[in-house]
Amino acid sequence: MYLCDIGNSNVHFFKEGRIWAISVSEFQHFSPQEPLYFINVNASVKPWLAGKKHCVDLEPYFEFDTIYQGMGIDRVAACYTVKDGIVIDAGSAITVDIMSGGLHLGGYILPGLSATQEAYAAISPRLNVRINPNIALDALPQKTADAVSYGAIKPIIMMLSDTCKDKNIYLTGGDGKFLSRFFKHSVFDKALIFRGMQKALSQSGLVKEG
Amino acid sequence: MYLCDIGNSNVHFFKEGRIWAISVSEFQHFSPQEPLYFINVNASVKPWLAGKKHCVDLEPYFEFDTIYQGMGIDRVAACYTVKDGIVIDAGSAITVDIMSGGLHLGGYILPGLSATQEAYAAISPRLNVRINPNIALDALPQKTADAVSYGAIKPIIMMLSDTCKDKNIYLTGGDGKFLSRFFKHSVFDKALIFRGMQKALSQSGLVKEG
Incomplete structure:
Protein backbone atom coordinates (compact mmCIF):
# COMPACT_ATOMS: atom_id res chain seq x y z
CA MET A 1 0.00 0.00 0.00
CA LEU A 58 -8.77 9.98 -0.39
CA GLU A 59 -10.19 13.50 -0.74
CA PRO A 60 -13.85 12.53 -0.07
CA TYR A 61 -12.87 10.96 3.26
CA PHE A 62 -11.52 14.13 4.86
CA GLU A 63 -13.92 15.78 7.28
CA PHE A 64 -12.47 19.23 7.78
CA ASP A 65 -14.09 22.13 9.57
CA THR A 66 -13.46 25.42 7.73
CA ILE A 67 -15.27 28.23 5.96
CA TYR A 68 -12.28 28.66 3.61
CA GLN A 69 -13.40 28.21 0.00
CA GLY A 70 -11.36 26.05 -2.37
CA MET A 71 -8.68 24.97 0.06
CA GLY A 72 -6.24 22.59 -1.64
CA ILE A 73 -6.54 19.03 -0.33
CA ASP A 74 -2.78 19.01 0.42
CA ARG A 75 -3.31 21.93 2.81
CA VAL A 76 -6.27 20.14 4.37
CA ALA A 77 -4.15 17.01 4.85
CA ALA A 78 -1.28 19.02 6.42
CA CYS A 79 -3.73 20.56 8.91
CA TYR A 80 -5.67 17.36 9.54
CA THR A 81 -3.70 16.08 12.54
CA VAL A 82 -3.11 19.50 14.12
CA LYS A 83 -5.64 20.63 16.74
CA ASP A 84 -4.02 23.91 17.75
CA GLY A 85 -1.19 25.76 16.04
CA ILE A 86 0.15 27.12 12.78
CA VAL A 87 0.65 24.76 9.84
CA ILE A 88 3.25 25.83 7.27
CA ASP A 89 3.90 23.89 4.07
CA ALA A 90 6.99 25.53 2.57
CA GLY A 91 7.23 24.18 -0.94
CA SER A 92 6.94 25.94 -4.31
CA ALA A 93 4.39 28.10 -2.46
CA ILE A 94 4.40 28.64 1.29
CA THR A 95 0.92 27.98 2.65
CA VAL A 96 0.18 29.16 6.18
CA ASP A 97 -2.91 27.90 8.01
CA ILE A 98 -4.19 28.58 11.49
CA MET A 99 -5.84 25.80 13.51
CA SER A 100 -7.63 26.42 16.80
CA GLY A 101 -9.53 23.75 18.71
CA GLY A 102 -9.64 21.57 15.61
CA LEU A 103 -11.18 24.41 13.60
CA HIS A 104 -9.43 25.99 10.60
CA LEU A 105 -9.49 29.78 11.02
CA GLY A 106 -8.10 30.73 7.59
CA GLY A 107 -4.72 31.13 6.00
CA TYR A 108 -2.57 32.77 3.37
CA ILE A 109 -0.06 31.94 0.65
CA LEU A 110 3.43 33.33 0.04
CA PRO A 111 5.61 32.56 -2.97
CA GLY A 112 8.20 29.93 -2.01
CA LEU A 113 11.90 30.71 -1.81
CA SER A 114 12.81 29.32 -5.22
CA ALA A 115 9.82 31.08 -6.84
CA THR A 116 11.02 34.29 -5.21
CA GLN A 117 14.53 33.78 -6.52
CA GLU A 118 13.11 33.29 -10.02
CA ALA A 119 10.98 36.43 -9.64
CA TYR A 120 14.11 38.49 -8.95
CA ALA A 121 15.92 36.90 -11.91
CA ALA A 122 13.01 37.76 -14.22
CA ILE A 123 13.14 41.44 -13.19
CA SER A 124 16.79 42.05 -14.10
CA PRO A 125 19.98 40.08 -14.73
CA ARG A 126 21.53 42.09 -11.87
CA LEU A 127 19.05 40.51 -9.46
CA ASN A 128 19.72 36.97 -10.70
CA VAL A 129 21.57 35.92 -7.54
CA ARG A 130 21.41 32.84 -5.38
CA ILE A 131 19.53 33.54 -2.16
CA ASN A 132 21.88 33.17 0.80
CA PRO A 133 20.00 31.36 3.60
CA ASN A 134 22.53 32.65 6.15
CA ILE A 135 22.01 36.35 5.39
CA ALA A 136 22.00 38.51 8.54
CA LEU A 137 18.49 39.87 9.08
CA ASP A 138 19.50 42.45 11.69
CA ALA A 139 21.96 44.48 9.57
CA LEU A 140 21.17 46.64 6.54
CA PRO A 141 22.56 45.05 3.35
CA GLN A 142 25.53 46.77 1.69
CA LYS A 143 25.55 45.01 -1.67
CA THR A 144 22.98 43.77 -4.17
CA ALA A 145 23.34 40.02 -3.51
CA ASP A 146 22.68 40.66 0.19
CA ALA A 147 19.89 43.14 -0.60
CA VAL A 148 18.11 40.37 -2.54
CA SER A 149 18.65 37.62 0.08
CA TYR A 150 17.47 39.97 2.84
CA GLY A 151 14.45 41.03 0.75
CA ALA A 152 13.58 37.40 -0.02
CA ILE A 153 13.87 35.94 3.48
CA LYS A 154 13.07 38.71 5.98
CA PRO A 155 9.46 39.35 4.81
CA ILE A 156 8.68 35.62 5.18
CA ILE A 157 10.11 35.52 8.71
CA MET A 158 8.27 38.73 9.67
CA MET A 159 4.95 37.40 8.37
CA LEU A 160 5.34 34.04 10.09
CA SER A 161 6.44 35.66 13.38
CA ASP A 162 3.43 37.94 13.27
CA THR A 163 1.06 35.03 12.61
CA CYS A 164 2.63 32.53 14.97
CA LYS A 165 3.54 34.59 18.04
CA ASP A 166 3.79 31.98 20.85
CA LYS A 167 1.68 29.32 19.14
CA ASN A 168 3.02 25.90 18.17
CA ILE A 169 4.31 25.73 14.61
CA TYR A 170 4.20 22.63 12.41
CA LEU A 171 6.37 22.89 9.31
CA THR A 172 6.66 20.63 6.31
CA GLY A 173 7.84 20.92 2.70
CA GLY A 174 11.23 21.44 1.06
CA ASP A 175 12.05 24.69 2.88
CA GLY A 176 10.29 23.74 6.12
CA LYS A 177 13.45 22.66 7.88
CA PHE A 178 15.21 25.90 6.94
CA LEU A 179 12.32 28.05 8.20
CA SER A 180 11.99 26.05 11.43
CA ARG A 181 15.34 27.38 12.64
CA PHE A 182 13.80 30.85 13.06
CA PHE A 183 11.08 29.68 15.48
CA LYS A 184 11.38 28.30 18.99
CA HIS A 185 8.04 26.48 19.25
CA SER A 186 8.42 24.74 15.91
CA VAL A 187 8.46 21.14 14.73
CA PHE A 188 9.56 20.11 11.26
CA ASP A 189 7.67 17.04 10.10
CA LYS A 190 8.46 15.79 6.60
CA ALA A 191 5.50 13.40 6.81
CA LEU A 192 2.87 15.88 8.04
CA ILE A 193 0.66 15.54 4.95
CA PHE A 194 0.94 11.74 5.07
CA ARG A 195 -0.09 11.71 8.72
CA GLY A 196 -3.24 13.55 7.69
CA MET A 197 -3.81 11.05 4.89
CA GLN A 198 -3.33 8.14 7.30
CA LYS A 199 -5.90 9.65 9.64
CA ALA A 200 -8.40 10.08 6.79
CA LEU A 201 -7.70 6.56 5.58
CA SER A 202 -8.26 5.02 8.99
CA GLN A 203 -11.51 7.02 9.41
CA SER A 204 -12.66 5.97 5.94
CA GLY A 205 -13.17 2.28 6.64
CA LEU A 206 -11.38 1.53 3.33
CA VAL A 207 -8.75 -0.60 5.04
CA LYS A 208 -9.03 -2.87 8.01
CA GLU A 209 -6.69 -1.93 10.83
CA GLY A 210 -4.61 -4.26 12.88
CA MET B 1 16.99 69.31 -23.19
CA LEU B 58 25.17 61.78 -15.92
CA GLU B 59 26.41 58.90 -13.76
CA PRO B 60 29.98 60.25 -13.30
CA TYR B 61 28.60 63.50 -11.88
CA PHE B 62 26.84 61.97 -8.88
CA GLU B 63 28.77 62.33 -5.62
CA PHE B 64 27.09 59.88 -3.32
CA ASP B 65 28.26 58.84 0.14
CA THR B 66 27.75 55.09 0.69
CA ILE B 67 29.64 51.89 1.38
CA TYR B 68 27.01 49.93 -0.61
CA GLN B 69 28.69 48.11 -3.47
CA GLY B 70 27.16 48.16 -6.94
CA MET B 71 24.19 50.39 -6.18
CA GLY B 72 22.17 51.03 -9.34
CA ILE B 73 22.46 54.63 -10.53
CA ASP B 74 18.64 54.93 -10.54
CA ARG B 75 18.65 54.19 -6.80
CA VAL B 76 21.43 56.72 -6.28
CA ALA B 77 19.42 59.34 -8.20
CA ALA B 78 16.26 58.60 -6.17
CA CYS B 79 18.21 59.10 -2.92
CA TYR B 80 20.21 62.09 -4.15
CA THR B 81 17.88 64.85 -2.97
CA VAL B 82 16.88 63.16 0.31
CA LYS B 83 18.92 64.05 3.39
CA ASP B 84 16.99 62.05 5.99
CA GLY B 85 14.36 59.38 5.42
CA ILE B 86 13.46 56.22 3.57
CA VAL B 87 13.53 56.18 -0.24
CA ILE B 88 11.30 53.60 -1.93
CA ASP B 89 11.23 53.06 -5.68
CA ALA B 90 8.32 50.70 -6.26
CA GLY B 91 8.70 49.54 -9.84
CA SER B 92 9.39 46.06 -11.25
CA ALA B 93 11.51 45.68 -8.12
CA ILE B 94 10.90 47.62 -4.90
CA THR B 95 14.18 49.16 -3.75
CA VAL B 96 14.31 50.50 -0.20
CA ASP B 97 17.15 52.80 0.88
CA ILE B 98 17.86 54.51 4.15
CA MET B 99 19.33 58.02 4.21
CA SER B 100 20.58 59.70 7.38
CA GLY B 101 22.31 63.07 7.46
CA GLY B 102 22.99 62.82 3.72
CA LEU B 103 24.65 59.44 4.22
CA HIS B 104 23.29 56.25 2.64
CA LEU B 105 23.10 53.56 5.34
CA GLY B 106 22.18 50.61 3.10
CA GLY B 107 19.06 49.12 1.63
CA TYR B 108 17.26 46.09 0.33
CA ILE B 109 15.24 44.89 -2.64
CA LEU B 110 11.81 43.23 -2.76
CA PRO B 111 10.15 41.82 -5.88
CA GLY B 112 7.60 44.34 -7.20
CA LEU B 113 3.86 43.66 -7.09
CA SER B 114 3.55 42.55 -10.70
CA ALA B 115 6.65 40.33 -10.41
CA THR B 116 5.06 38.79 -7.31
CA GLN B 117 1.81 38.18 -9.16
CA GLU B 118 3.77 36.45 -11.93
CA ALA B 119 5.64 34.36 -9.35
CA TYR B 120 2.33 33.02 -8.00
CA ALA B 121 1.07 32.30 -11.53
CA ALA B 122 4.25 30.34 -12.33
CA ILE B 123 3.77 28.12 -9.25
CA SER B 124 0.28 26.89 -10.11
CA PRO B 125 -2.68 27.86 -12.32
CA ARG B 126 -4.75 28.01 -9.10
CA LEU B 127 -2.56 30.88 -7.87
CA ASN B 128 -2.85 32.80 -11.13
CA VAL B 129 -5.09 35.50 -9.65
CA ARG B 130 -5.10 39.27 -9.93
CA ILE B 131 -3.76 40.84 -6.75
CA ASN B 132 -6.50 42.85 -5.07
CA PRO B 133 -4.99 46.11 -3.77
CA ASN B 134 -7.93 46.58 -1.40
CA ILE B 135 -7.51 43.26 0.41
CA ALA B 136 -8.08 43.55 4.19
CA LEU B 137 -4.77 43.03 5.98
CA ASP B 138 -6.29 42.59 9.44
CA ALA B 139 -8.52 39.56 8.73
CA LEU B 140 -7.39 36.02 7.87
CA PRO B 141 -8.21 35.18 4.23
CA GLN B 142 -10.98 32.64 3.60
CA LYS B 143 -10.39 31.91 -0.08
CA THR B 144 -7.42 31.45 -2.38
CA ALA B 145 -7.67 34.75 -4.28
CA ASP B 146 -7.62 36.61 -0.95
CA ALA B 147 -4.87 34.33 0.42
CA VAL B 148 -2.67 35.36 -2.53
CA SER B 149 -3.45 39.11 -2.33
CA TYR B 150 -2.83 39.08 1.42
CA GLY B 151 0.40 37.10 0.95
CA ALA B 152 1.57 39.49 -1.78
CA ILE B 153 0.84 42.81 -0.07
CA LYS B 154 1.12 42.28 3.69
CA PRO B 155 4.81 41.23 3.74
CA ILE B 156 5.73 44.40 1.81
CA ILE B 157 3.79 46.61 4.22
CA MET B 158 5.29 44.82 7.25
CA MET B 159 8.83 45.21 5.92
CA LEU B 160 8.37 48.88 5.06
CA SER B 161 6.70 49.63 8.43
CA ASP B 162 9.58 47.95 10.24
CA THR B 163 12.16 49.92 8.26
CA CYS B 164 10.40 53.26 8.26
CA LYS B 165 8.92 53.53 11.76
CA ASP B 166 8.39 57.30 12.23
CA LYS B 167 10.86 58.42 9.57
CA ASN B 168 9.88 60.38 6.49
CA ILE B 169 9.15 58.22 3.46
CA TYR B 170 9.76 59.26 -0.14
CA LEU B 171 8.07 57.00 -2.67
CA THR B 172 8.35 56.87 -6.43
CA GLY B 173 7.72 54.31 -9.20
CA GLY B 174 4.59 52.70 -10.62
CA ASP B 175 3.33 51.26 -7.31
CA GLY B 176 4.63 54.13 -5.18
CA LYS B 177 1.30 55.91 -4.98
CA PHE B 178 -0.48 52.70 -3.93
CA LEU B 179 2.08 51.98 -1.19
CA SER B 180 2.03 55.58 0.08
CA ARG B 181 -1.53 55.13 1.34
CA PHE B 182 -0.26 52.77 4.07
CA PHE B 183 2.12 55.35 5.60
CA LYS B 184 1.39 58.58 7.38
CA HIS B 185 4.73 60.35 6.92
CA SER B 186 4.94 59.58 3.22
CA VAL B 187 5.28 61.64 0.06
CA PHE B 188 4.76 60.21 -3.43
CA ASP B 189 6.98 61.98 -5.95
CA LYS B 190 6.78 60.72 -9.52
CA ALA B 191 9.80 62.86 -10.41
CA LEU B 192 12.08 61.84 -7.52
CA ILE B 193 14.75 60.29 -9.77
CA PHE B 194 14.67 63.29 -12.11
CA ARG B 195 15.12 65.67 -9.16
CA GLY B 196 18.29 63.74 -8.33
CA MET B 197 19.40 63.98 -11.94
CA GLN B 198 18.72 67.72 -12.00
CA LYS B 199 20.84 68.15 -8.87
CA ALA B 200 23.71 66.15 -10.41
CA LEU B 201 23.38 68.11 -13.65
CA SER B 202 23.51 71.48 -11.90
CA GLN B 203 26.54 70.35 -9.84
CA SER B 204 28.26 69.07 -12.98
CA GLY B 205 28.85 72.39 -14.67
CA LEU B 206 27.63 70.84 -17.95
CA VAL B 207 24.90 73.42 -18.34
CA LYS B 208 24.84 77.08 -17.45
CA GLU B 209 22.05 77.97 -15.03
CA GLY B 210 19.97 81.02 -15.39
Missing part, protein backbone atom coordinates in the same frame (compact mmCIF):
# COMPACT_ATOMS: atom_id res chain seq x y z
CA TYR A 2 1.19 3.46 -0.97
CA LEU A 3 0.10 6.91 0.15
CA CYS A 4 0.62 9.43 -2.62
CA ASP A 5 0.55 13.25 -2.63
CA ILE A 6 0.26 14.54 -6.21
CA GLY A 7 1.45 18.11 -6.65
CA ASN A 8 1.95 20.42 -9.61
CA SER A 9 5.45 19.27 -10.47
CA ASN A 10 6.22 16.30 -8.20
CA VAL A 11 4.50 13.31 -6.70
CA HIS A 12 5.49 12.24 -3.19
CA PHE A 13 5.12 8.64 -2.06
CA PHE A 14 4.91 7.28 1.46
CA LYS A 15 5.31 3.61 2.27
CA GLU A 16 6.26 2.03 5.57
CA GLY A 17 7.70 5.29 6.92
CA ARG A 18 9.78 5.99 3.82
CA ILE A 19 9.15 9.10 1.65
CA TRP A 20 10.34 9.62 -1.92
CA ALA A 21 9.38 11.72 -4.93
CA ILE A 22 9.12 11.37 -8.71
CA SER A 23 8.09 13.90 -11.33
CA VAL A 24 4.47 14.13 -12.50
CA SER A 25 5.48 12.88 -15.99
CA GLU A 26 7.27 9.86 -14.50
CA PHE A 27 4.20 9.22 -12.38
CA GLN A 28 2.05 8.91 -15.51
CA HIS A 29 4.11 5.87 -16.54
CA PHE A 30 3.67 4.24 -13.16
CA SER A 31 1.38 1.22 -12.75
CA PRO A 32 0.78 0.42 -9.10
CA GLN A 33 0.51 -3.30 -8.30
CA GLU A 34 -1.03 -2.64 -4.89
CA PRO A 35 -3.52 -0.10 -3.47
CA LEU A 36 -2.43 3.52 -3.89
CA TYR A 37 -4.37 6.09 -1.82
CA PHE A 38 -3.82 9.54 -3.19
CA ILE A 39 -4.64 13.20 -2.84
CA ASN A 40 -4.23 15.36 -5.93
CA VAL A 41 -4.11 19.12 -6.60
CA ASN A 42 -2.97 18.71 -10.21
CA ALA A 43 -5.88 19.08 -12.66
CA SER A 44 -3.83 17.70 -15.58
CA VAL A 45 -3.44 14.28 -13.89
CA LYS A 46 -7.15 13.85 -13.09
CA PRO A 47 -8.31 12.17 -16.33
CA TRP A 48 -5.35 9.77 -16.22
CA LEU A 49 -6.07 8.85 -12.60
CA ALA A 50 -9.79 8.31 -13.12
CA GLY A 51 -9.52 4.96 -14.84
CA LYS A 52 -6.40 3.75 -13.06
CA LYS A 53 -6.46 0.37 -11.30
CA HIS A 54 -5.62 0.31 -7.57
CA CYS A 55 -5.78 4.14 -7.32
CA VAL A 56 -8.20 5.54 -4.71
CA ASP A 57 -8.82 9.25 -4.13
CA TYR B 2 15.76 65.95 -21.95
CA LEU B 3 16.48 64.02 -18.76
CA CYS B 4 16.27 60.32 -19.39
CA ASP B 5 16.11 57.33 -16.98
CA ILE B 6 16.86 54.11 -18.87
CA GLY B 7 15.58 50.98 -17.15
CA ASN B 8 15.39 47.30 -18.04
CA SER B 9 12.12 47.48 -19.93
CA ASN B 10 11.19 51.15 -20.18
CA VAL B 11 12.83 54.52 -20.66
CA HIS B 12 11.37 57.50 -18.80
CA PHE B 13 11.78 61.02 -20.12
CA PHE B 14 11.51 64.30 -18.26
CA LYS B 15 11.19 67.65 -19.98
CA GLU B 16 9.86 70.90 -18.58
CA GLY B 17 8.05 69.13 -15.74
CA ARG B 18 6.43 66.54 -17.99
CA ILE B 19 7.21 62.79 -17.61
CA TRP B 20 6.54 60.08 -20.19
CA ALA B 21 7.82 56.63 -21.04
CA ILE B 22 8.68 54.54 -24.11
CA SER B 23 9.94 50.97 -24.37
CA VAL B 24 13.67 50.25 -24.59
CA SER B 25 13.28 48.99 -28.16
CA GLU B 26 11.45 52.19 -29.20
CA PHE B 27 14.21 54.17 -27.51
CA GLN B 28 16.81 52.57 -29.77
CA HIS B 29 15.09 54.16 -32.78
CA PHE B 30 15.11 57.59 -31.16
CA SER B 31 17.47 60.29 -32.38
CA PRO B 32 17.56 63.24 -30.01
CA GLN B 33 17.90 66.66 -31.67
CA GLU B 34 18.88 68.34 -28.42
CA PRO B 35 20.99 67.38 -25.36
CA LEU B 36 19.77 64.26 -23.60
CA TYR B 37 21.23 63.68 -20.12
CA PHE B 38 20.71 60.10 -19.07
CA ILE B 39 21.27 57.51 -16.39
CA ASN B 40 21.22 53.87 -17.47
CA VAL B 41 21.01 50.52 -15.64
CA ASN B 42 20.43 48.51 -18.82
CA ALA B 43 23.65 46.84 -20.03
CA SER B 44 22.15 45.99 -23.44
CA VAL B 45 21.69 49.67 -24.34
CA LYS B 46 25.25 50.70 -23.43
CA PRO B 47 26.96 50.03 -26.80
CA TRP B 48 24.17 51.82 -28.66
CA LEU B 49 24.38 54.86 -26.35
CA ALA B 50 28.16 55.13 -26.53
CA GLY B 51 28.32 56.66 -29.99
CA LYS B 52 25.07 58.55 -29.86
CA LYS B 53 25.04 62.27 -30.62
CA HIS B 54 23.64 64.63 -27.92
CA CYS B 55 23.57 61.80 -25.32
CA VAL B 56 25.48 62.49 -22.08
CA ASP B 57 25.82 60.00 -19.23
